[in-house]
Amino acid sequence: MPNIYNNILSQLPEEVFSNLLSSGSIRIERILSTGQTSPETGWYDQHEHEWVIVLQGAGELTFANSDVINLKPGDYLNIPAHTHHKVSWTDPMQVTVWLAVFYT
Amino acid sequence: MPNIYNNILSQLPEEVFSNLLSSGSIRIERILSTGQTSPETGWYDQHEHEWVIVLQGAGELTFANSDVINLKPGDYLNIPAHTHHKVSWTDPMQVTVWLAVFYT
Numbered sequence: 653m654p655n656i657y658n659n660i661l662s663q664l665p666e667e668v669f670s671n672l673l674s675s676g677s678i679r680i681e682r683i684l685s686t687g688q689t690s691p692e693t694g695w696y697d698q699h700e701h702e703w704v705i706v707l708q709g710a711g712e713l714t715f716a717n718s719d720v721i722n723l724k725p726g727d728y729l730n731i732p733a734h735t736h737h738k739v740s741w742t743d744p745m746q747v748t749v750w751l752a753v754f755y756t
Numbered sequence: 757m758p759n760i761y762n763n764i765l766s767q768l769p770e771e772v773f774s775n776l777l778s779s780g781s782i783r784i785e786r787i788l789s790t791g792q793t794s795p796e797t798g799w800y801d802q803h804e805h806e807w808v809i810v811l812q813g814a815g816e817l818t819f820a821n822s823d824v825i826n827l828k829p830g831d832y833l834n835i836p837a838h839t840h841h842k843v844s845w846t847d848p849m850q851v852t853v854w855l856a857v858f859y860t
Contacts, residue, residue, distance in 0.1 A: 655830040656809060673807050673834055677781040678859045680807055703777050703784060705760060705855070707811070707830075726759040726811075730777055751809070753857055755782045 656682055656707065660747050664688070679754040685711065687744030695736035700754040702731045709748025712741035760786055760811065764851050768792070783858040789815070791848030799840035804858040806835045813852025816845035 656672075667688045673680040679700070690696075695716055705728035713721045713729075716736035721729065731737060733756075742748045760776070771792045777784040783804070794800075799820055809832035817825045817833075820840035825833065835841060837860075846852045 653825065653827070653831045654833070655828075656832060657830040672832065675805070675859060678857070680857065701779070721757065723757070724759075726761040727757045728760060728776065729758070751855075753782070753784065755779060755859070 656749065656751065660684060660749070662686075662747065664747065677755060681750075681752045681754070683750040683752060685709075685739070685742040685748045685750070686746065687742055688739070689741060690739045695738055697734055697736055698731075698754070699733055700756055701733050703753045703755070704729060704731065705751050707749040707751055709746050710743040711739060711748050711750065713737055714740035760853065760855065764788060764853070766790075766851065768851065781859060785854075785856045785858070787854040787856060789813075789843070789846040789852045789854070790850065791846055792843070793845060794843045799842050801838055801840055802835075802858070803837055804860055805837050807857040807859070808833060808835065809855050811853040811855055813850050814847040815843060815852050815854065817841055818844035 664684055664686045667690055668684040670682045672682055706723040706725055708725055711723050714737065768788055768790050771794055772788040774786045776786055810827040810829055812829055815827050
């Protein structure tokens with residue numbers, strides 16, 4: 653049985669993206685971070701919509717309109733395509749597990 | 757900030773389905789159960805594919821081909837459209853939180 657909490661190293665040199673499902677219309681990813689921010693410069697500007705939930709740990713998203721959103725386990729939000737944003741902080745003391753659903 | 761663990765009663769007279777996202781191509785639902793099985797008779801025969809993960813609690817799915825799958829927190833699986841299945845058990849002692857992504 654695949655489990656989203658399997659194969660998590662306690663320290664990660666960089667963010668780890670794992671594809672959990674890929675179909676014509678959607679893509680489901682697990683993202684692991686420990687202190688990383690992304691992208692390193694600039695903003696994400698995605699052509700897909702993204703619904704994302706934090707399952708473990710803590711993170712912060714910053715949007716180009718200056719909104720800052722802190723996420724703890726269970727918090728979720730929808731990021732429409734081309735909404736400029738970045739991961740401005742993730743907890744350096746634990747692995748943050750994000751579940752992201754990309755769709756068009 | 758919406759949180760998937762908010763507004764959970766400790767006892768539920770029946771399963772509770774909440775729509776978290778609905779778009780042209782996908783639908784994301786939270787499903788809560790405490791001991792319920794579903795559907796009451798027969799099988800689910802869905803025209804959409806369903807990717808589902810248990811976030812809290814425990815459940816069991818039974819498939820028409822006799823496969824029985826037990827799920828604990830973090831376990832996930834994909835159920836292709838028209839795969840006959842049912843929720844054959846959920847933990848009666850706690851609320852089980854399912855996150856389901858329906859897509860075509």
